[in-house]
Amino acid sequence: MRMKGLLVGAVLAATAVTPALVSSASAQDSIYIPLFTYRTGPFANSGIPIANGMVDYLNMLNERDGGIGGVKLVIEECETGYNTEKGLACYESTKVKNPVVVGPWSTGITLPLIPRASVDKIPILSMAYGLSASAVGDTFPWVFNPPATYWDGLSMAISYIGSKEGGLQKLKGKTIGYLFFDGGYGREPIPLLESFAKKYGFEVKMYPVPPAEMQNQSGQWLNVRKDKPDYMIMWGWGAMNPTAVKEAARIKYPMDKFIGIWWSGGEDDARPTGGEAKGYTTLNFTAVGSNYPAIQDIIKHVVSKGKSQAEKDRVGEAHYNKGIYNSVLIAEAIRNAQKITGKKVVTGEDVRRGLETLTISAQRWKELGLEGFGSPVALSCADHNGHQPAYMQQWDGTKWVKISDWIQPLKDDVLPLLKAAADDYVKKNAGWPKRTESCDKPS
Amino acid sequence: MLYREAGQFKTNYRDDMAVFPILQDRIGILIILIIAFAVVPFVGNNFLLHAIMIPFLVFALATIGLNILTGYTGLLSLGTGGFMGVGAYACYKLTTTFPDVNVLVWVICSGFFSAAIGVVFGLPSLRIKGFYLAVATLASQFFLQWCFIRIPWLVNYNLSNAIEVPRRSLFGIPVTGPEATPQTRYFVVLTIVVLMTWIASNLVRGRIGRMWMAVRDMDIAAELMGVRLLNTKLLAFAVSSFYCGVAGALLVFLYYGSAEATAFSINQSFAVLSMVIVGGLGSLLGSFLGAALIFTLPILLPHFMAGLGLPIQSATAEHISFMIVGALIIFFLIVEPHGLARLWQIAKQKLRVWPYPY
Numbered sequence: 001m002r003m004k005g006l007l008v009g010a011v012l013a014a015t016a017v018t019p020a021l022v023s024s025a026s027a028q029d030s031i032y033i034p035l036f037t038y039r040t041g042p043f044a045n046s047g048i049p050i051a052n053g054m055v056d057y058l059n060m061l062n063e064r065d066g067g068i069g070g071v072k073l074v075i076e077e078c079e080t081g082y083n084t085e086k087g088l089a090c091y092e093s094t095k096v097k098n099p100v101v102v103g104p105w106s107t108g109i110t111l112p113l114i115p116r117a118s119v120d121k122i123p124i125l126s127m128a129y130g131l132s133a134s135a136v137g138d139t140f141p142w143v144f145n146p147p148a149t150y151w152d153g154l155s156m157a158i159s160y161i162g163s164k165e166g167g168l169q170k171l172k173g174k175t176i177g178y179l180f181f182d183g184g185y186g187r188e189p190i191p192l193l194e195s196f197a198k199k200y201g202f203e204v205k206m207y208p209v210p211p212a213e214m215q216n217q218s219g220q221w222l223n224v225r226k227d228k229p230d231y232m233i234m235w236g237w238g239a240m241n242p243t244a245v246k247e248a249a250r251i252k253y254p255m256d257k258f259i260g261i262w263w264s265g266g267e268d269d270a271r272p273t274g275g276e277a278k279g280y281t282t283l284n285f286t287a288v289g290s291n292y293p294a295i296q297d298i299i300k301h302v303v304s305k306g307k308s309q310a311e312k313d314r315v316g317e318a319h320y321n322k323g324i325y326n327s328v329l330i331a332e333a334i335r336n337a338q339k340i341t342g343k344k345v346v347t348g349e350d351v352r353r354g355l356e357t358l359t360i361s362a363q364r365w366k367e368l369g370l371e372g373f374g375s376p377v378a379l380s381c382a383d384h385n386g387h388q389p390a391y392m393q394q395w396d397g398t399k400w401v402k403i404s405d406w407i408q409p410l411k412d413d414v415l416p417l418l419k420a421a422a423d424d425y426v427k428k429n430a431g432w433p434k435r436t437e438s439c440d441k442p443s
Numbered sequence: 444m445l446y447r448e449a450g451q452f453k454t455n456y457r458d459d460m461a462v463f464p465i466l467q468d469r470i471g472i473l474i475i476l477i478i479a480f481a482v483v484p485f486v487g488n489n490f491l492l493h494a495i496m497i498p499f500l501v502f503a504l505a506t507i508g509l510n511i512l513t514g515y516t517g518l519l520s521l522g523t524g525g526f527m528g529v530g531a532y533a534c535y536k537l538t539t540t541f542p543d544v545n546v547l548v549w550v551i552c553s554g555f556f557s558a559a560i561g562v563v564f565g566l567p568s569l570r571i572k573g574f575y576l577a578v579a580t581l582a583s584q585f586f587l588q589w590c591f592i593r594i595p596w597l598v599n600y601n602l603s604n605a606i607e608v609p610r611r612s613l614f615g616i617p618v619t620g621p622e623a624t625p626q627t628r629y630f631v632v633l634t635i636v637v638l639m640t641w642i643a644s645n646l647v648r649g650r651i652g653r654m655w656m657a658v659r660d661m662d663i664a665a666e667l668m669g670v671r672l673l674n675t676k677l678l679a680f681a682v683s684s685f686y687c688g689v690a691g692a693l694l695v696f697l698y699y700g701s702a703e704a705t706a707f708s709i710n711q712s713f714a715v716l717s718m719v720i721v722g723g724l725g726s727l728l729g730s731f732l733g734a735a736l737i738f739t740l741p742i743l744l745p746h747f748m749a750g751l752g753l754p755i756q757s758a759t760a761e762h763i764s765f766m767i768v769g770a771l772i773i774f775f776l777i778v779e780p781h782g783l784a785r786l787w788q789i790a791k792q793k794l795r796v797w798p799y800p801y
C-alpha cells in the first residue's frame with residue numbers, strides 16, 4: 001500500500017509541476033518585472049526592507065496610475081536567499097516570461113549574468129553593486145550600475161575622512177582599518193584603497209570577515225583593539241553589519257570614526273546596539289524618512305490597504321528607500337523607453353535604450369513626488385553609472401541623521417581604474433563581443 | 444510477473460557478470476536513456492534544462508563521488524565542496540593557460556588535480572576513522588576554501604575574486620560561455636555523467652569495489668585477507684575526489700558560468716553528504732535519487748504550489764519548502780533508513796510477485 005501511495009503522490013506532483021517546465025509563449029499586454037529578493041537566510045536583515053521598498057513602489061504605480069504609460073506592471077518576487085544557485089534558477093524561471101530588466105541583488109548572481117545579458121537581450125540593473133567595471137558602457141552595453149560604484153564610495157569615504165582631518169594631506173601617518181566581507185564585494189575596493197594609501201601616505205590594516213563567520217568577529221576586533229586604527233571603513237552586508245557595530249561598541253571604538261559603505265547603513269544594522277552605536281557613520285545616496293508625497297502615496301495605496309509586507313512604521317527607513325530608488329530607476333527607464341520607441345508594451349531591448357539615456361533631474365525628482373530624495377541621475381552610452389555623489393548619515397541612537405552635504409567621488413582616481421578593469425575583463429574573456437548597439441540621443 | 448526473470452538463462456560467465464543481468468532492467472535503462480537523450484532536450488523548456496536537469500546531473504555525479512568514499516569504502520568525508528572547488532579552479536587555470544586545448548579535455552583532466560589533493564587529505568584515513576576522519580576532512584574543506592579566497596593566482600588576479608568561464612566550443616558549437624544553448628550544455632553534461640556512471644558501476648562491481656567494500660565492512664578482516672589498507676583507502680579518496688572534481692568543473696563551466704569561492708563552501712559538502720544518505724549509501728541509483736530529492740525539490744516546490752493555485756509570497760514558499768524538504772528527509776529516513784535506493788528494490792520485489800503477492 002505504501003508503494004501505491006508514493007506512486008500516486010509522485011504522479012500528482014509531476015502533473016502539478018509540468019506547466020512550469022513545458023512552457024508556451026503567449027502574447028503580452030503587460031510589462032513583466034521580476035524582482036530577485038531575499039527574505040530568508042543570513043542576509044535577510046538587509047534584504048527584507050529593500051524587497052519591501054522595491055515591491056511597494058511598483059505596486060503603488062499600479063494602484064495609483066494603473067502602471068506606466070497605461071500599461072500594467074506584472075511584478076513577481078523570486079526568492080534567492082542571496083544564493084547563486086537559487087538566483088540562477090530564478091533567472092531561468094523568469095526568463096521565459098520576457099522580463100524587461102533584472103536586478104540580481106547579489107554580486108555572486110550578477111557576475112554569471114553579465115555575459116548572458118547581451119545574448120538573452122535582458123538588461124541588468126545592479127544598483128550600486130555588482131561589477132564596478134560594468135560602468136563602462138562601451139564595454140558593457142547591457143549592464144547598468146547607477147548611481148555610484150564601490151570605488152566611488154571608497155573615494156567618498158576617504159575624502160570625508162580627509163575633510164574631518166582638515167585636508168587629504170593630513171592623512172599622512174594615520175592608520176585606516178578596512179573591515180570587509182571576504183568575497184568579491186568586499187575585496188573589490190582594495191586596489192583603490194592601497195593606491196590611496198600610497199598617494200596620501202596612510203597605512204591600511206585589513207580585517208577580512210569570512211562569509212561563514214559573519215556573526216563571529218571577535219578575532220578581527222581584538223586586532224582592531226591592538227592596532228588602534230584612526231579610522232575604520234567597513235564593507236559589510238547582512239548579518240555582518242550589526243555584528244560589527246556591536247563589536248565596535250564593545251571595544252569602545254570611537255563610533256564617529258567608524259564609517260560604513262551604503263550597504264552597511266540600515267536601521268537594523270545600528271538599532272540592535274542602540275544608544276551605544278551613536279556616532280556610527282555610513283554613506284547613503286537616498287534620503288531617509290517617509291516625508292515625501294510619493295512615499296505617502298505608497299502608504300495610502302499599498303501599505304494601509306494591507307498589500308505590502310512592510311510594517312507602516314518601517315516605511316521610509318534607509319534600506320526601504322534604497323528599494324524605492326531601485327524601482328524609480330526601473331520605472332523611469334521603462335517610461336523613457338516608451339518615449340523613445342513610441343511603443344506602450346516595451347521589451348528588454350527597449351528598456352536597455354531607456355536606461356542608457358536615463359536622466360532624472362532635480363525637477364524630475366520633484367515631479368515624481370520625491371524632491372531631494374536622491375541626487376540627479378544622468379546616464380549615457382559611455383557612462384552606465386553616473387558617479388553620483390552620496391552623503392554621510394550618522395546614527396543618533398534611534399535613527400539616521402544626515403550630517404554632510406553631497407560628497408563628490410574623486411573621479412580622477414576612479415575613472416582610470418574603471419577603464420583598466422573593463423579592459424582587463426575584455427582581455428580575460430576572449431571573444432567578448434564588441435558593442436554593436438547603436439547609441440540613442442539623450443531625451 | 445512484470446519483473447520475473449524465469450526463463451532468462453545465463454549460459455556463460457559473461458552474461459552472469461553483466462551490469463544488468465535481467466532483461467527488464469536492460470529495457471528500463473534503455474528507455475531512461477532514450478528519454479534523457481531524445482525527449483527531455485526537445486520537450487522541456489530552458490528552465491527545465493538549465494535550472495533543473497544540468498545541476499541535477501552534476502550533483503548526481505558529485506554524489507556518486509562521495510558515495511564511492513562514504514558508501515562503498517565507509518570513510519566519512521566533509522570535504523566534498525573543497526574537492527569540487529579544486530576541480531573547478533584547476534579547469535579554469537588550465538583552460539586559461541592553454542586555451543587551444545578543448546575545454547572538455549580540461550574538465551576531465553581537472554579531476555586528476557582533485558584526485559591528487561584528495562589523496563593528500565586522505566592520508567590520515569589510515570590512522571583515524573569515523574567522526575575523527577570527518578573532522579580531518581572538514582579541515583581540508585576549510586583549507587581549500589581559504590586557498591580559493593586568498594590565492595589570487597588561482598583566479599588570474601580577478602578583481603571580483605571570481606572565476607569567469609571563457610567561451611569555448613566543440614566542433615564549432617559553443618559549449619561554454621553565454622552563447623552555449625541549454626541543449627548543448629545538457630548533452631555535454633549528460634554524456635559525461637552517463638559515461639562516468641558506467642565506469643563507476645564497473646569499478647564498484649569489480650575487484651576494486653570488492654576491496655573497498657571489504658574495508659568498509661571490517662578493515663581488520665580485509666587486511667588479514669590481503670587487502671592493503673593504505674592503497675585501498677587512498678584509491679577510494681582518489682577516485683572519489685576525481686568524480687567530485689569533474690562535477691565541480693562541470694558545475695562552474697556548464698552551469699554557473701562564473702563562481703566565487705562561496706560556491707564551494709561547507710554547505711555544498713553537507714548538501715552532497717545528505718544526498719548520499721537520503722539516496723542510499725553504497726548505491727549508484729541512490730546517488731541519482733538523492734540528488735533529485737535534495738536538489739530539485741526545493742526548486743520545484745514553489746512551482747508545485749503555484750500549480751495548485753495557492754497564491755503565496757515567494758519568501759513564504761521558501762519557508763514552506765524548507766519545512767517540507769526537512770520533513771521529507773526525516774520521513775524517508777524513518778520509513779526507509781537505507782535510502783531511496785531501497786525503495787526501488789522493494790518496488791522491484793513487489794513487481795516480481797505481482798499480482799499474487801505472498
